[in-house]
Every structure is written in C-alpha cells, then in structure tokens.
Amino acid sequence: MTGDGVAGRLRGWRPAVAMAGRNLRRNRVRTVLAVLGVCIGVLAVAALGIFGNVLALGADDAIGDIGTQVVVSPNADAGVESLSAADVAAVRRAVDDPAVGDPAVVPLYSDSAVVEGASGQTFATVYGVEEPGLAFEAAEGRLPDRHRQGAIVGAGVAEDLGVGAGDTVGIAGSQVRVVAVLAESQTFSPVAPDDAVFLPESAFAADGYAQALIVAESGETARAAADAIREEVNAREERVDLFELAAVVDEINGFFDLLSTFLLGLGAISLVVAGVSILNVMLMSTVERRQEIGVMRAVGVTRRDVLRVLLAEAGLIGAAGAAAGTLLTVLLVAGLVAATPAVDAALVLDPTNGYYLLLALVFGVGVGLVSGAYPAWKAANERPVEALRS
C-alpha cells in the first residue's frame, strides 16, 4: 500500500523531471553557471569540512591518550613535601571503584642524575618504580612485574647513550644492568618517560613518593578518577595537587571543533551564494516563461504539476552541482594526499569524512529545492489570464 503510494508519487514526478530537463537544456550557459555555483558551494562545504576533520583527527592522533593520565603530586602550598604511603593508599582507595574504571596507581620516587653509557652521558630524571608494567611498555627486553634490580631506560636516553637491553649504564657512579628499554612514548606526559631512567624503589632512600601516576583506560575514566581523588583524598586537607591532561585534551578538542565549525561556516556562505544564484536563475526563467506557464495552466495543467516542473528544475541544478562538487572534493582531497606526504592517508580515509561529503551533497540538493521553491510557487500560482496577457 505504502509502496504503491510512493511509486504513484514518483510516477507523478517523472514527466515533471523530463520537462524540467528540457527546460534546463534550453539555456545551457545559464544552467551550467548555476550548476557551477552549487558545485563550488558544495566543494567548499565538503572540502573545508574534511580539512577541519582531518586536522582534528590528526591532532587527536598526535595528542593520543594523554588525557588518560592523571598525575598526583604533593601540595607544597599546604606544606606537604612528599606523598606518604598513607597518601598513596588513600589514592588507591579513592580510585578502587568500578565506576572510575579501576585505574592503575603507580607511585614514583624521583631524583635526577647523570647517566653514563657506551657512547656518552646525559642528564636524566631517575624514577623509582615498583610496577613499571602498569604504566609503560618495553620496546626491548621485558618489564618485570616487580622491579627488583637493574635499570629500565627511556627511549630517548637509550638512543643518546647508545645502550640496549643487556648493556650497563652508570648512574651516580654505580653500574647498573639495563633490563629493558621503553617504547618511545606516544603521549605527552609530565613524567616524560623518554628522558628518564627507572630504578627499583629500593634504590631510593627518600621517605616519600614525589608523585603518583594514575593510568586510566580513557579520558573519561581519568576525569572520574581525578574527581574521586579530589573528593576523598583532599576531603579534609588539600594534601595533593592533581595534574589532569583530560582538561587540556578537552580544550584542544574544543578548539578543533570550533575550527571545524568555522570552516564549515565559510563553506556554507558559498553555498548560500549558490542558493541565491539558483533563486536568480529560477526567477529569471519563470519570468521569461510566464506565457508558457500561463498556457500550461490554461490547457488544464494543475498548479501542483507546474510547481513540480519548476521544483524539479531547481532540484536538478542542485543535484547536478552537488554531485559534481562531491566528485571534485574527492579528487581534490586525493590530490592533496598524493601531493603532501605529511598528510596521513588513514586520516583522510576516516569514515567520518564521508559524513561531510554526504552533508555537502544533501545541502547542495536542499539549497536547490529551497531556492527554487519561491519562484516555483510564485509562477504556479499566477493567474493564467494575467500570464497570457503579456
């Protein structure tokens, strides 16, 4: 039943579209120019939309999962110099909750020292860590579950010193075997593991941790963990400072959202201009064809059918322009990827970019129909006796 209804409605449009096609062919230059206008508008919307999206995706990729870490450090303003075992226990209790994703808590001792290797020496941060596997990944060697002996070397330090797993490095005068080299960090973190060396906690004589690293699964759980710590550990006294990257990531994402919207807006302006040009073309065309439309009405063509013909004309202009614009966008983006090695093809092939193509396509056809609506309505409702008089 509904299928018949739809088919019937489409049948009603077929002669209208056929007639519209011929009317558009009558003044080819004008039609082509109107189509070109829509094409450029759609190109602008789609291309700028995709550029914005690629930028945002690229930034997301580069920033990576920095938003998943929270750094807890002692609040020096409140006279807290280091995190005691009780503080760490409090932090663990605070985040030990499925609602915050049960993130890993990695307390760190911290110092700095000159580290010597085969090919030179460098000044590095030296951390004391018990469970390195919770926060880091090894590129060479294996991270021990419990760090009892030897050194784990950050990627940057290993490269500077030319050492690998199995070599020895000198740290503050004593020789330590390298048990693992960390994978290069993909994320920005205040801990900066690339330029650090990780020793067992036993190597430190300090009476408190310098900081604790909370490693969550996602930005959201990191934020939840930070909130939980703020509520529970800092409930009575501001004992710890929290450094949350999730907020920074939000800021950055917010900026890119704004940029995308701004770029889309720029594109939309050109699409509006295209809409005005369709409006102009359709108005001119209906004024020129006033008598013809009057004749159609006089011989018994209904207002609805006249409206259909004219809407079909505007819609065809919009559809042709949108299709051409979409195709051009695909070519443009492909060309850009081919010509710019810096642009990662995977980012451009991201399915979210298809959404911008679709959006532009729909907008193109929509602009055609909206701009054509007024002239079509005006022409269809003119009294035939007046249209014929001129």
Place this chain on the structure above:
Amino acid sequence: MYSVELRGVTKRYPGGGAEPVVALDDVDFAVEPGEFVAVVGPSGSGKSTLLNVLGLLDDPTEGWRLLDGTDVTELTVAERTAARKESIGFVFQDFHLLPTLTAVENVALPTAFDPGDASDRAADLLGRFGLGDRLDHEPSELSGGQKQRVAIARALINEPAVLLADEPTGNLDTETGESILAEFERVKTEGVAVVAVTHDPLVEEFADRVVELTDGVLIGGVPAESDATDGPQSDRDAESALTPGDR
C-alpha cells in the same frame, strides 16, 4: 442544451480612478454544440474578457456561467483547472506551443501529467490535420499554419465541448487562414462548439453566426431559434434582444 452559456454576465475591473472599468455589461451569450460563432468588435470592446470568462480563466463579477448545462460560475482554482482540461480547448493568435516539446508532446500537454500515455491519440489527431510526418518536429521547425494546426489538435486532445479561439488567423496569411478555418468547420461537425474572437472578415465568412461586442455590450448573443426550453431562459433572450436597442 448549450455547450456554453453566459447569463447576464457583467465583468468589472478596478480601474485607475474611482470608476471601475466595465468590460462586459450584462452579456447573454450561448453557443450550441456544432455551432461556429464569430465574436467581432473593435479593440478594447471586451472580446478577450468574454473569451476569458467563457474559458474559465476569469470569473464574472455578476451573472451565471454554464458549461454543458452545468453551473460553473463559482469554482475553486483546482476545479476550474480540471474543467478547462475536460471541456475547453484554447487556440491562441500566437499559437503558444511550448518550444521544448515536439508536436506530439505539445498536443498531449494537457494530459502530460496524467497516468497513461496520450501520444497515440495525439499522433492520430495530428495525422487528421495533415501533420502525420511532423510528429517529432519542434515548433521552431514548423510553419505558422502547421503550428496553429498543432494548437488546434492540442485543444481537441480531451474532446472538449467548446473550442475558444483568440484571433486564430491573426498571424497567418489569407490562404493559411482559410485552411485553418476549414479545420474549424471540421471540428464543429464533430459537435464541438467553436467561438472565435476576431478582427478578420474571413472568419466571419466561415462562421454560422456573427455577434458584435461594443463597449462590453453584446448584440445577438443567443441563437435566434433557441432550443432551450426553460422559461427564464426564453425571458432572458427576449430581454437581451431588447437591451441593445435601449442604448
């Protein structure tokens, strides 16, 4: 029963000044099926208005309008459009064919948006008017006489009760004009009432009846030997016959 009939129709247009322009003044007009009536009169006498009112393109300010005996004085826009399509054929001085459509498509235009294909009927009609070899020609490829034949065929596609022609020979030479009028004679033998508004004496020669319109007043609007039987109609006939003499 008349194919089309006006009773006491007045048409006023709001003029520039305080006084409205009276285009038709209490006009009685009737055409029998198969009758060819020529309406003559000077420019501005209201001939076009008469044709527009007859053709349901314009509504009378006062009076009644009947089409095949049915009152069509007050119809909605959609009803008027449907009635025009069903019962009225138009032939214009400038032919008014759509330039993008072929001869066959122009003839089938009134039915172009209906389900079903009227091309065969259109082709038959064009064949009858001697244009069987011009079916797929566009108007620009046709002569004036050929265009007017296409226009007549278009007017007949829905087998109307009335054919209304506005200066049908106005843009044609005498010879072509004659051939077009001969087509009208054929059309009327099929029972179609033909009303032609004209300046052309040639049209008067072909017409069964010539009525004259002067300043919105019509003389001889209703056939003398009326076969209408209703009383008021006869009264009205008598009245209208007197009217011109009063002025």
